[in-house]
Amino acid sequence: MTSKNKSSSKIDPEQRELVERAQHRARQKRRLYQHFVVFLLGSVVLILINVIFEIGTDINPFGLDWFVWAIIFWALILLIHVFNVYVTNKFFGKDWENEQVDRLVAKQQRKIAELQKQVEKDHPLPHRNEPYIPPTTERPIDPDEPINS
Numbered sequence: 001m002t003s004k005n006k007s008s009s010k011i012d013p014e015q016r017e018l019v020e021r022a023q024h025r026a027r028q029k030r031r032l033y034q035h036f037v038v039f040l041l042g043s044v045v046l047i048l049i050n051v052i053f054e055i056g057t058d059i060n061p062f063g064l065d066w067f068v069w070a071i072i073f074w075a076l077i078l079l080i081h082v083f084n085v086y087v088t089n090k091f092f093g094k095d096w097e098n099e100q101v102d103r104l105v106a107k108q109q110r111k112i113a114e115l116q117k118q119v120e121k122d123h124p125l126p127h128r129n130e131p132y133i134p135p136t137t138e139r140p141i142d143p144d145e146p147i148n149s
Contacts, residue, residue, distance in 0.1 A: 017094075021094055025089070028085050028089070029085060032081055032082065032085045035078060035081055036078065039074055039075070039078050042074065043071045043074070046067040046070055046071060047067055049067070050065060050066070050067045
């Protein structure tokens with residue numbers, strides 16, 4: 001028997017992230033196109049329900065048939081979906097998210113540096129050539145004295 005050497009193609013994390021992002025965008029667009037096809041089929045079904053089966057023929061809010069309002073409402077939802085896929089992700093995508101994370105991390109690091117400076121100012125450490133002298137109490141501690149007295 002011969003064994004085949006399985007060469008595992010190593011993809012660096014940056015390239016992997018780009019591939020995953022492209023797959024995610026492709027799924028988003030596929031779902032949008034599916035939504036559009038379902039919208040078209042659903043609109044036809046709504047019209048046929050009204051015309052052939054005469055369901056809701058007497059319902060005319062604001063002078064339009066009920067199915068027209070249903071199709072308009074559905075079209076607005078589809079437009080929101082289009083906006084989400086093509087506009088929002090373009091401006092608020094992965095790059096925007098990474099930029100916001102970097103900005104917040106930098107802000108936290110500045111705040112930590114300020115706090116560290118304040119602590120060093122309030123409680124300075126002794127210099128290297130100075131011996132450490134611990135703070136003294138007013139009277140020496142008696143080891144034989146009870147603690148809670």
